[in-house]
Amino acid sequence: MTARDTGMASVQKAFALLDVVAGNPRGATAKDISAELGMPLPSVYRLLRTLVASEHVVHLRDQRRYGLGYKLHALDASLHQQVATPATVRRAVGELHASADAAAYFAVHRGDAIVVAHVVDSPRRPRITPMDFGFTDAAHATAFGKILLSRLDEHEVADYLGRHGMRPLTDRTLSTPEDLGRELGRVRAEGIAVEREEFVPGASCLAAPVVDAAGRTLGSVAVSLPPADFEQRHRSIAPVLRDAADRVGRALRAAEGCPAGSATG
Structure with a gap:
């Protein structure tokens, strides 16, 4: 050695x-x-x-x-700086939380990980535990993870799963690459991802892509709700979610044109 x-x-x-x-x-x-x-x-x-x-x-x-x-x-503080979410994006996610009456999330692809960059919740609509800033687990079992995986080609998805696996979390978690591949095809076709208690029992999620002017995916916004509320409201929440994704995309494009740090306060 x-x-x-x-x-x-x-x-x-x-x-x-x-x-x-x-x-x-x-x-x-x-x-x-x-x-x-x-x-x-x-x-x-x-x-x-x-x-x-x-x-x-x-x-x-x-x-x-x-x-x-x-x-x-100090390492944690540096991580927050490096995965900084512009203030305009944080406001848009906060508005999504309020208008959808649901916990709201913003996630990005960073390196070879899909990471939660910002969460807004409340005592009435708490976030999913342990889905907080820096969460990088189980993209195959989360709605925002499916959105970001759907933007990869077949070989890139296989590479991702080879590194991160497909750990079963509930009896509804997609358990094979073939099942996930079919699900990602639906996500690409519909432009929205749904997750019904695949990550944890008692929570279901809906996510939409955040794209730039060229149609490239910059991230994903998502909401989570208890399953009963989700089944009653997810169709009415979908357009609210898409509108939030559009606003986050515009905010990110605007932030890219700002001097470093000016949009993160």
């Missing part, structure tokens, strides 16, 4: 360790991490010392546990 291979393995282990620490609200002990990752304790302690020194992990000595470090806050 080369030094480069060893270094890459260490980086992967460090990220896996951070995932374990982040997975428990109270943090994790070294023994917890060792058991979760199947990693010898000496290796766990060696990585922990490195991460504590870099401030990505903090040692909670009185609890004999390790928690996330404060350096990660």
